[in-house]
Every structure is written in structure tokens, then in C-alpha cells.
Amino acid sequence: MTTTARLSRRSLLRAAAAGTTALAAGCSGGARSVQVAVVWSTSELDRFRQVVAGYPAPVQVVSAGNDIDAFLRARHLAGTSPDVAILPRPGLVTEYAQRGWLSPVRPSAEYSVPDELGDLLTAEGQRYGVWVKAAHKSLVWRLRSMLPEPPATWDELVAMTRRLGALARRNGGPAPLAIGAADGWVLTDWFENVLADVAPDDYNTLAGPYADWQGRAVRDALDRLAELWSVDGAFLGGGRRALLTQYEESVIQVVYARRAVMLVGADFTADVVGPFQRGPQAPTTFPFPGAQPGGRPLIVGGDAAVVFADARGGVELIEWLTRADSFQPWLRAGGYLSPNTNVSIDSYTDQVGRRLVEEMRAPGTLRFDLSDQLPGAFTGSDGVGIWRIMQGFFADVTDGVGANEAIRRATGQLAAAARSAGGGR
Template sequence: MRSKSSTIRTGRATTVLAALLAGGLALSACSGGGKDDGGAKGGKDGGGSAPAGNTVALPRLDGAQLEISAVWTGQEQANFKKVLAEFERRTGAKVTFVPAQDPIINFLGSKIAGGQPPDVALLPQPGAIKQAVDKGWAKPVGPQAQKELAKNYSQGWQDIGKVGGKQYGIYYKAANKSLVWYNAKVFENAGAKEPATWKDLLTTAQAVYDSGVTPFSVPGADGWPLTDWFENVYLSQAGPEKYDQLAQHKIKWTDPSVKQALQTLAQIWGKKDYLAGGQKGALQTEFPNSVTQTFTGGDQPKAAMVYEGDFAQVNIGETKAKVGTDAKVFPFPAVGSAAPVVSGGDAAVVLKDSKAAQALMTFLASPDAATIQAKLGGYLSPNKNVPISAYPNSVQQKIAKALIAAGDDFRFDMSDQAPQAFGGTPGKGEWKDLQDFLRNPGDVAGAQAALEKDAAAAYGSGS
């Protein structure tokens, strides 16, 4: 079972955040400007007040050498290296980024077995943090980093980095995983409207299809986006209480609520003509390409819409499309009574305790580090003292403001709360089971049986 710290609290912010996104994104979709809308004043309006620059004291670390690992690639990795360069400039330390492979726990295990673990790793699942602690790899966060964490993060974001009541992780990066990005020109040509409900989404998809463009780009080659699709449908349809129960495997995947969610997903996944390349093509499409193929080809792209989090902007940036004009966004539509809001993130964890490693953790917990990456785009921080104005366009400013406004009340990605063997391993567990379901969306019972078998095995072993 999950540790208590992996279970995230929720409440009215599930609907509040959705409302903020629905209103804010609609208002901002016509502009890609970077003007601050007042969110950086701090306090209850959802923005931070800390200025960009040196807000945290760091020691001189001349001669120190550090390694930090994450699964980040491409532009995301390049942007993070600019953050590390600032840490080097201010401390004199040398930091090397070591690319990791999924699942990162397995990658770290091989590095540790070889006697060469990185000093710090960024783990994408609370379950992975717990595993690192249980294996004796992770070291507690030091006092200076804890001080920054307490000053800059809501209690909810602090708690998901804890195991057994002790702080091990600092969530450097967050994600709003309840967004659908769309090609604005395609929608305009089709006379399609931004949907508020699942029924509206199906109507919009049909309008797009009738105009001659395939509605959806689904990255089935990567299992994790499929889990995100499921989580949004399930949270909205089954409700927060059931979501928490399924996340902790207190109810089985054979539960009728899971059947209903899979049947709902099949309304899109089961329509070959609604998916770029059909089910077969979707299963061969990796996430980056699922985004870029939605925003290349002008008003005749391979697909009109792609579901995923705010981080899709990094991939949109690889095309000629501009966020806010060519590429617009709407909140994941309400399947039940309220639109879903699912969050994710990556937490920094110390594996080799040292003055330099703890200084890097302190830096990553500060607004200084996050503000650098926020300005580069395609990134979202749970740090409440990052100025909203640091985000490069009004769409991203609204997403960031809404995340901070949620405070402690949000739902964390379900698969990231699960043991990694079930919720975080390519070709296994939930990832594979949902890929199999995408391949054959008519077999709801078979999908449920496979999900329950794999979940029972993983939760039973805790791996």
C-alpha cells in the first residue's frame, strides 16, 4: 500500500481550479503576450511576490563536482541545464546532467550497484520516492533546503515529498495534466467550439471530422499519456473519493466505476477515424510527435487536438505554431458533474549527501531556479513565490496562477502514486494494459481483468 504521505488531499479546489482554467484560458487564448495580469502580487490572488534574481544565499563550492539525473530530454533538458549553469555561476561547483532512462528507479539501481549514483535525481512519482527511501538510497532534505521549502511551497506540495513524515523530495516541477491543446485554424474552418463537457467534446470531434481533419492525436507508443487520459475521465466521472480508493488499490480495477470510465474512453479510442493513423497508428506514435503533428501542416495537420499537460508547449515550440494564437487550449471536459484537475510533477531527491548536494536542493527549492526555467517556457512550478510574470505568455500565466490558487487541494496523478511496477514501467502494468485496451477498445472486461491482475501483484509486493 501507499504511504500516507502519497495520498493527496482535495476539496473545493477541484472545481475552483477547473473554473479558473475555463475562464482564464478562454480569456487568454487570443493572446500570446507576456504581460503580468496581476498574479505576481502574491497572497490570495494566486501569484508569487518574489522578484527574479538572487533571493537565496548559497555557499561557495569551488572544486565541488555534482551529478544530477532525470529522464528529461530535448528542450526540457536544455532549459534545465541553464538552471544548473546559474547554480554553477553562483557557487563555483561543476554540475553534470546525466540522462536517465525510464523507469528511473531501475536506472538508479544499476548506477548504485556500480558504485556511481548521481548526487541528486529527479523522480517523477511519489511511489518512486518511497521506493528510494525503502531501499536506503534517499537522504533527508537538509535544514536550509527545508527552510526554502517551507517558505515557498504549500503544505500539500511539501507533503507529497515526505515518507514516514520525513522530507525526502522537493517538487521542482509541476504539471497540470487536464488540458487539451488544439489547432485553432482547424477549429475555425470546422466551426468547432471549445467543449465544456464530454458530450460537447464528441460533438466537436464530429465537426472536425466532417471538415476533413482527424480529431485526435493519441500517443499510444508511450503508455503514460494513456494513464492520464484514464485518470481525467475517472476523476470527473467516478469522483474524488473513488479516485483515492483506486489510487491506493482499496477498490479493485474490476469495479463498475472502472468499467464505466473505460467505456467512456472507448467512445473516442474505439473510433478508428477519430485517431490519427487509427489505433495502429496511435500505438506507433510517441508523445513528442503526437504534439508536433497536431501543429504542423497548417490547417491540414494529421490531427486537430492532442490531450496532455502544460508541458506540451515545449513540443509546440518545435513547430512554427504560436501558443495563444495557432495553438490554443481548453480544460479537459467534464465527464461527470465537475471538470477534472489532475496534477503531476518531478521531485529532487538526494542520493549522495554532501554540502554541495544539499546546496543544490536549496537552490531548486528557491524561486531563483524555477524563475529561470519559467521564463524559458514549457514548465510549471509549484513554488508559490515564482512571479506569474515570469511565464512567457498569458496562457501559461493563467495555468500557473490556477495551480497556485489551488493551494493544498488537488489530486495527484494516480499512476504516479502507484508502485512503479504497475504505474511507471514501459511495457508493463497499467501502461501496457491501456495500450492493449487502445488496440482493442471493445474488450473492457479483458482490460479490467489485466489491470487488476497487475495491480494486485504490484501493490502486494510494493514494487
């Protein structure tokens, strides 16, 4: 999540006040607590607090909300940076390191992650972050009673969407797909899965300074999305309604209201699904379909912990968080995937979690969330960057704009945004 470098005076004062209050609270008990700023809220926040309750020193956890970048920039300007922050994208780690805000970190000897992940958190040969939570982002959710046989390939998904869309228009049945298009990251997750399938060799190059956002790889991925997204009746309420639908609402449309049949969503969708996990009607997942049977993309995201310069106790907390047993309370509760390959698969209490971790540990298969690797404002947040551009593309193809014209508009905007952020053309 990003924001512009310019912060309003109100944002600065609000964050500074939060920092002062938090520090006072941390010191009130005598021993100074280690303060950690996180993006998590609700059940994820509660579970992380259960994790750090096992740390031998006091830890105060502050939820910074979705725009943790704005929160941390304001706290830095006010001189009230937390000791540790858990960031939702690697681009922030390297940016803060280059600004001199961070101290190098020293993970536990029990810490090991795939090379595709570890290299993302280094700057000038130094490690400035450690992965503490992973997300599997190549899943489709369904109820077996609504969809007994899921599609195995992209062509099967398109054919099923056309068939179910026609039935929905004719008989008023459930729509084929729910999608929380009001949250731009939902659309970039779709794009990244398709891109990794149609152009796997080009996927990682798009995160670099020589990325070609008007090249064939991007155009082919958008063309495939246009094929599906333009299907009449594909989305509950149509494209315009989908653009007003939040991610959580789209999950409920499938697993509770049963007004849609399928939903593309990461493993953390389980936090919303949880209350509806009962008996044979429990929601389940299948892999995001690729072009060939058995061949499918694997996109992962993750949250990384960093230590701010001169933070007292922060380095020691990072070392503790990277031990193989530190996140056991969250593992037992469910809804957590560890990026640490030294965490035993037997630690997972459910078969789904074990399967997802095994997939992520298979060598050479995973790719990290592309939008989270992009520089500056291009990375996307509400109303800007690749999130906004994908929402515009979705609006075009669901509103009758031809695929060629919609792709021309989107690739032009992507190229302009990349140039502005110094990330390609």
C-alpha cells in the first residue's frame, strides 16, 4: 500500500498523536515494551497478539490500517517511529532501507525461505526484512453443492461462465462469479495469475526498470481476462455493481447468500469464510485454472518484518519471530501460512493448510505478487497506480468496450504509470 510523499498536516498530527499515546502506554507499566506496527486488523490482529504474548518481554501491537506507508511516514517525520513494522510489500522494505530508516536484521538460524522470497528483502547486500506470513493467491472458492465439478482449465472456466451466465439471465439463478472489484488488489490478483500462466518468463521482468507494459505478455494476459470478464451475466449485478462491491461482501455472496457460484481469493479468505465452515456445506477451494490440465500458476504474497534504526529491542524481537515455533498459536488457530520452510508441515491443523504449504515449497514454482513489487505509487492503492488502471480496464470490458480498445487504453496507462515511477515503459 502506498501514498504520495506529501502528507497532509492532519495526517501527520494524527499519526504523531497515535505514536505519543502508544509510547506512553508502553512505558506506563515500568518496563519499556517493544512497539510493533502492523497492517492487520480483526482476527489477524488478535492472533498476532497471541503470538507475541509468548515473547519474554512486553510487546505492544499497533494496527496502522491499510495505508501503513502513510502511517509510518508520518511517524518518522514526528520522531515517533515504532521499533518494528510488519509491511505488506517488499518495495517498502527496500525503499525505507535506501532512505536510511531501517537497521539490518538478524534472523534466527531456524529461518529459511525460498530464494524467490528472500532476495526481495535485501538492499546493497544487506538483509533488511524477514518474511513472517505468506499468502497463497491462486485459489478459487466454491460450495460443492453449488459447483460439484470445478473447471480444470481456463477454457473450461470460460465455457462454464458462459453457461451459468445464460442460466442466471434466463432463470434468475446465481451468477457464475463474485468479485470485489471495489478493492483494486482483487483485480491485480486475477491479472497476475493469468500473466504467470500465459507468459511465465516475462512475469518477473515486469517488476524491473526495463519492463515493457505495452508488450505482448501484458496484452495477452489482458486479452484473456477480457474474454472472461466480458461474458454477459458473468458477475453478480453486472460490472458496475461489482465495482462497488468490497472483497468481504463478495466472499459472503458465494459462501452465505449463494448468489454467486465462484470467487477468486487468497487463503486469507478463510477469515471471512470461517463463520460458515459447517458440515458438508463448508466452502472449499480449487486451483486457479491454467491453460493446460494440471498446469497452473502459483502467486504468493507476504508480510515482512523490519526494524527501524536505533530501535531498542527490535532486532531481538525479529530474531524471535523467525524461530520455527514462534507462530504456533496462530498455526493452531488456523488461517496462517508460514514462509519459513523449517516450520514442520505437521504443525498445520488442517489438510488444506498442509496442501497449500507443500505447493509453496515446491522448487521453482512460485512467483511473488507482482503489484507488491512495483515501485512508488505504481504499486497501487485506493484510486491510484495499477489498482486504478485495472479497475478502469474491468469497467471497460464489462461495459461493452471492445477488447482491443480496452487493452490499448490499459497498456497505455500502465506504461505511463511505469515511466512516472521509474519502473519501465
